[in-house]
Amino acid sequence: MTTFIIRRLLLLPLIVLGVSLIIFSLFQILGPDKLLAAYVNPNVFDKLSSEELEVLKEKYGLTKPFAERYGIWLWNALKGDLGWSQVGKDAVLKSILSRFPYTLELALYALIPVVGVGIWLGVAAAVHRDKFLDQFIRIFAIVGWSFPDFVFGLLILMVFYSVLGWFPPGTLSQWAEEIVKSESFHKITHLVSIDALLNGRLDVFWDALRHIIGPVITLSFLWWAYLLRITRSSMLEVLSKEYVRTARAKGVSEHDVIHKHAQRNAMIPVVTVAGNMVIGLLSGTVIIEVIFNRTGIGRLAADAAVQLDYATVLGTTLFYSIVLVLGNLIIDILYAVFDPRVRLG
Amino acid sequence: MEKNPLLSVRNLRTYFYTEDGVVKAVDGVDFDVYEGETLGIVGESGSGKSVTSLAILRLLDPKGKIEEGSEIIFNGKNLLTLTEDEMRRIRGNDIAMIFQEPMVALNPVFTIGDQIMEAILLHQDVDKKKAREMAIDMLRKVGIPEPEKRIDEYPHELSGGMRQRAMIAMALSCRPKLLIADEPTTALDVTIQAQILELMKELQREYGMAIILITHDVGVIAENADRVVVMYGGKVMETSDVRTTFKTPKHPYTWGLLNSIPRLDIEQERLYSIPGMVPDPLHFPVGCRFSNRCEFGEEKCSVEMPPLVEVESAHMVRCFFYHKVEQAQKLSKAGEGA
Numbered sequence: 001m002t003t004f005i006i007r008r009l010l011l012l013p014l015i016v017l018g019v020s021l022i023i024f025s026l027f028q029i030l031g032p033d034k035l036l037a038a039y040v041n042p043n044v045f046d047k048l049s050s051e052e053l054e055v056l057k058e059k060y061g062l063t064k065p066f067a068e069r070y071g072i073w074l075w076n077a078l079k080g081d082l083g084w085s086q087v088g089k090d091a092v093l094k095s096i097l098s099r100f101p102y103t104l105e106l107a108l109y110a111l112i113p114v115v116g117v118g119i120w121l122g123v124a125a126a127v128h129r130d131k132f133l134d135q136f137i138r139i140f141a142i143v144g145w146s147f148p149d150f151v152f153g154l155l156i157l158m159v160f161y162s163v164l165g166w167f168p169p170g171t172l173s174q175w176a177e178e179i180v181k182s183e184s185f186h187k188i189t190h191l192v193s194i195d196a197l198l199n200g201r202l203d204v205f206w207d208a209l210r211h212i213i214g215p216v217i218t219l220s221f222l223w224w225a226y227l228l229r230i231t232r233s234s235m236l237e238v239l240s241k242e243y244v245r246t247a248r249a250k251g252v253s254e255h256d257v258i259h260k261h262a263q264r265n266a267m268i269p270v271v272t273v274a275g276n277m278v279i280g281l282l283s284g285t286v287i288i289e290v291i292f293n294r295t296g297i298g299r300l301a302a303d304a305a306v307q308l309d310y311a312t313v314l315g316t317t318l319f320y321s322i323v324l325v326l327g328n329l330i331i332d333i334l335y336a337v338f339d340p341r342v343r344l345g
Numbered sequence: 346m347e348k349n350p351l352l353s354v355r356n357l358r359t360y361f362y363t364e365d366g367v368v369k370a371v372d373g374v375d376f377d378v379y380e381g382e383t384l385g386i387v388g389e390s391g392s393g394k395s396v397t398s399l400a401i402l403r404l405l406d407p408k409g410k411i412e413e414g415s416e417i418i419f420n421g422k423n424l425l426t427l428t429e430d431e432m433r434r435i436r437g438n439d440i441a442m443i444f445q446e447p448m449v450a451l452n453p454v455f456t457i458g459d460q461i462m463e464a465i466l467l468h469q470d471v472d473k474k475k476a477r478e479m480a481i482d483m484l485r486k487v488g489i490p491e492p493e494k495r496i497d498e499y500p501h502e503l504s505g506g507m508r509q510r511a512m513i514a515m516a517l518s519c520r521p522k523l524l525i526a527d528e529p530t531t532a533l534d535v536t537i538q539a540q541i542l543e544l545m546k547e548l549q550r551e552y553g554m555a556i557i558l559i560t561h562d563v564g565v566i567a568e569n570a571d572r573v574v575v576m577y578g579g580k581v582m583e584t585s586d587v588r589t590t591f592k593t594p595k596h597p598y599t600w601g602l603l604n605s606i607p608r609l610d611i612e613q614e615r616l617y618s619i620p621g622m623v624p625d626p627l628h629f630p631v632g633c634r635f636s637n638r639c640e641f642g643e644e645k646c647s648v649e650m651p652p653l654v655e656v657e658s659a660h661m662v663r664c665f666f667y668h669k670v671e672q673a674q675k676l677s678k679a680g681e682g683a
Contacts, residue, residue, distance in 0.1 A: 242446060243451055248404050248436065249404060251433045251438060253433060265454055339453070340453070340454060340501070341453060341501045
């Protein structure tokens with residue numbers, strides 16, 4: 001197990017290197033002027049004279065051959081300097097780190113309804129196969145599955161914000177934002193809602209919650225569908241297995257047959273799907289962030305790509321690959337936890 | 346052995362309501378099991394023998410229904426009138442079951458210890474520590490070496506024979522009065538088969554339980570059962586004690602089954618096989634269900650279902666022309682002698 005984890009972690013730098021090389025070479029179609037933006041603080045960029053720009057181009061080796069330029073970028077990246085983000089109006093690393101807590105917060109809030117309820121609905125559908133509940137859940141799933149996320153997100157916004165006024169878009173209200181930014185508000189976890197609780201500000205907590213419910217409902221409805229379908233079919237397969245009959249023949253109650261003997265086995269394929277969903281959530285959900293006007297890592301990456309802000313694109317891509325490798329590692333470990341037949345190695 | 350039977354199955358009819366029609370998997374089956382004896386149920390796949398065993402424990406899948414008028418009397422109680430809760434207290438406790446494929450009949454994500462202890466904890470008033478001791482004792486009893494270690498292993502870590510031993514340990518952990526063994530050795534190597542059957546016999550002697558041994562293997566029945574029920578097309582075709590049935594079969598189907606066993610003592614050019622195929626249970630022949638494959642049949646057979654009649658003491662046969670089988674037998678015996 002330990003050697004497995006170490007081996008997988010050793011892969012991480014290789015993957016990061018490969019990904020960065022690809023993105024870096026793609027961006028070389030840009031001229032030196034555009035590339036320079038990555039090395040200059042965006043707040044002073046426009047004020048520089050053309051002579052000063054020439055000096056800077058020379059300094060950062062933008063006129064040098066590709067291999068040398070990549071070498072310079074890599075060396076700086078290793079020192080933790082990923083350059084300047086034009087979109088983030090700050091250093092790339094800082095831009096990413098300042099947005100990640102918002103993404104993480106949304107992911108954590110969406111995790112319980114998406115994964116928990118998705119699995120629960122899938123099990124319920126399988127147990128009541130072909131009965132009314134099953135049909136109902138399946139129709140619900142097909143609707144969710146075929147709904148485009150931007151349409152559903154807008155609908156939620158229309159109903160719960162425009163009509164009912166319950167769940168506003170954004171991350172926080174103006175007044176709450178000011179409290180969070182004030183000196184007296186201690187940032188402990190950087191997750192707004194949790195920090196609000198730790199600071200004893202229930203009003204801020206409630207405000208953060210109101211802003212996060214809309215995106216959570218949207219994500220849940222769209223992602224349940226997939227998870228519950230996987231869970232349902234996996235559960236149906238397991239319920240027809242002989243060991244389920246063995247359990248019944250032992251006198252195990254129907255509740256334990258389903259939730260202990262069958263569900264434990266049915267979860268094995270679900271782990272992969274649920275794990276990939278969590279990876280997706282942690283990588284940011286661009287459309288949700290745009291519709292609900294939330295700060296987040298998905299939007300940072302999308303804006304950067306649109307504006308050819310290559311330092312930020314490189315930074316967020318590296319971030320994604322790290323999340324992906326670590327996420328998959330955790331999925332594999334969970335896999336072995338759920339299925340004793342799987343030996344990691 | 347003329348005591349009250351431990352289990353009496355009377356007019357058991359189990360129908361499956363499928364989209365294509367009603368499958369009469371078991372259609373009016375009667376038999377008794379006495380304390381401490383082994384009853385063999387033999388028949389081809391599709392004869393209804395497994396459905397019968399599942400019906401006794403009421404473990405049929407939802408499409409299968411036990412029809413009105415069927416009776417399964419166990420220890421004086423009709424199991425078909427019990428509530429689901431009462432039934433659960435009988436399963437694994439008074440009546441236990443072992444299945445064909447120990448590979449798939451044990452839950453892969455729990456250790457064999459967990460699975461044996463679960464049965465003990467469900468039916469006996471003991472704590473976990475005691476249950477674990479009892480499980481280790483059971484594993485030792487079924488001949489698993491180092492039971493203290495093996496108890497924490499998962500099914501995939503054991504060999505096929507060891508798994509079936511663990512399965513038996515689980516089934517016998519609550520000392521059932523009746524053990525239903527559905528093809529318990531079919532999936533095992535021949536050498537392991539003999540060991541497992543021997544083990545079952547030993548434990549039967551020790552615990553005094555009755556066994557229903559279900560198999561398509563006539564040889565297994567001949568060696569291990571006291572009495573035999575021959576099933577075909579959801580009906581009992583012949584029943585008697587093992588010696589009588591196998592020495593002097595009276596039903597053409599039993600006769601066919603016995604002839605299709607390879608014999609080393611006489612020279613055979615080709616092994617006999619019963620002509621035709623097992624009929625589709627949706628379209629059983631009218632009259633006797635074996636009529637379309639029977640060598641001795643006459644017109645009457647495809648019109649009327651013969652009744653199950655007692656032709657000798659405790660020897661029941663469902664055939665109009667059973668004396669033809671007797672004659673054929675005499676002829677073939679004479680042929681062998683010549």
